[in-house]
Amino acid sequence: MTTHTRSQIESQMRAAGLKLTPQRFAVLDYLSRSSAHPTAEQIRIDLNRRFPRASRATVYNTLNALCRAGFVNAIYLDDAVGRYEAVINSHHHFVCRACGHIEDVPVEHVRALPQKGLRANRKVENYEIVMRGICDSCDERTTD
Amino acid sequence: MTTHTRSQIESQMRAAGLKLTPQRFAVLDYLSRSSAHPTAEQIRIDLNRRFPRASRATVYNTLNALCRAGFVNAIYLDDAVGRYEAVINSHHHFVCRACGHIEDVPVEHVRALPQKGLRANRKVENYEIVMRGICDSCDERTTD
DNA sequence: TCCTAATTTAGACTTATTCTAATCACCGCT
DNA sequence: AGCGGTGATTAGAATAAGTCTAAATTAGGA
Ligand SMILES: [Mn+2]
Ligand SMILES: [Mn+2]
Ligand SMILES: [Zn+2]
Ligand SMILES: [Zn+2]
Numbered sequence: 001m002t003t004h005t006r007s008q009i010e011s012q013m014r015a016a017g018l019k020l021t022p023q024r025f026a027v028l029d030y031l032s033r034s035s036a037h038p039t040a041e042q043i044r045i046d047l048n049r050r051f052p053r054a055s056r057a058t059v060y061n062t063l064n065a066l067c068r069a070g071f072v073n074a075i076y077l078d079d080a081v082g083r084y085e086a087v088i089n090s091h092h093h094f095v096c097r098a099c100g101h102i103e104d105v106p107v108e109h110v111r112a113l114p115q116k117g118l119r120a121n122r123k124v125e126n127y128e129i130v131m132r133g134i135c136d137s138c139d140e141r142t143t144d
Numbered sequence: 145m146t147t148h149t150r151s152q153i154e155s156q157m158r159a160a161g162l163k164l165t166p167q168r169f170a171v172l173d174y175l176s177r178s179s180a181h182p183t184a185e186q187i188r189i190d191l192n193r194r195f196p197r198a199s200r201a202t203v204y205n206t207l208n209a210l211c212r213a214g215f216v217n218a219i220y221l222d223d224a225v226g227r228y229e230a231v232i233n234s235h236h237h238f239v240c241r242a243c244g245h246i247e248d249v250p251v252e253h254v255r256a257l258p259q260k261g262l263r264a265n266r267k268v269e270n271y272e273i274v275m276r277g278i279c280d281s282c283d284e285r286t287t288d
Numbered sequence: 289t290c291c292t293a294a295t296t297t298a299g300a301c302t303t304a305t306t307c308t309a310a311t312c313a314c315c316g317c318t
Numbered sequence: 319a320g321c322g323g324t325g326a327t328t329a330g331a332a333t334a335a336g337t338c339t340a341a342a343t344t345a346g347g348a
Contacts, residue, residue: 018325018326019325019326021325021326021327023326023327024326053328054327054328055327055328055329055330056328056329056330057327057328057329057330058326058327058328061326061327062326065326079336080335080336
């Protein structure tokens with residue numbers, strides 16, 4: 001669990017050779033409060049409700065910079081649209097095939113796979129699991 | 145391991161309420177011979193080297209129809225581009241972070257996760273694992 | 289063979305993402 | 319305070335992925 005205070009972000013960004021601009025902080029702050037795995041466009045719309053305004057190019061530039069610096073993850077699941085999340089802790093994903101909702105699944109909920117043996121002992125550095133099924137609210141809606 | 149002979153395809157397509165057109169057969173035949181996880185555009189380019197020609201719309205229509213019918217899988221990994229594969233057997237994926245190569249990893253190479261417990265005993269119907277690291281040929285290129 | 293609903297097609301359209309070239313902001317130096 | 323350089327932001331153009339439309343074609347059953 002990584003806490004993202006402003007000064008920690010500032011120093012890590014500098015270590016990555018990046019300035020901490022208001023736009024960059026706004027995007028990271030937004031993502032660190034969200035669990036919705038928003039698209040770039042959703043982020044832009046939400047941020048631009050208040051000052052400072054960020055252009056579409058800046059949202060993408062910022063997301064790419066934050067990804068390179070390790071603050072943000074991009075995920076691509078079931079369509080050709082990137083979704084973003086703050087890097088808080090390691091987790092997997094559950095995607096509801098009915099409503100598309102993306103749920104985080106903590107690694108502790110999943111028995112770890114043996115790192116060796118995943119691919120005949122060759123260089124697997126990490127892995128992520130995408131689970132699919134019916135989320136709880138869709139399940140209720142179906143069975144009642 | 146599902147074999148895709150023409151007559152098997154024909155009957156399964158009919159069962160799915162689909163006509164077996166030359167374009168559909170060509171796409172499925174192409175994918176069943178490929179392990180490259182090609183994009184729709186790559187499929188179109190390769191198919192159109194010989195008759196019959198398939199338009200972009202038909203390639204997408206066909207891929208979507210074959211996905212719905214269960215003959216083809218679409219996967220989205222590290223960018224906003226769909227990639228396609230014939231449904232042959234269940235497997236996971238390894239993606240090389242250096243060259244982007246996508247490698248199939250048979251489920252037998254990975255100790256199965258307990259179906260129960262993946263998400264606090266709730267409705268997980270299936271899961272897929274994406275492993276990342278350095279593929280063998282990039283590894284050789286680096287270490288020699 | 290004939291009929292018709294399903295399929296294919298070219299090209300327009302939409303959406304996602306990147307690029308471009310001009311402006312702007314931040315810094316250290318004078 | 320003014321200058322200059324580097325990097326960031328911007329609007330809008332450009333590119334790329336995928337869908338839609340409306341007309342022409344065709345698979346496959348009668
Ligand atoms: Mn997540
Ligand atoms: Mn595969
Ligand atoms: Zn749901
Ligand atoms: Zn490689």
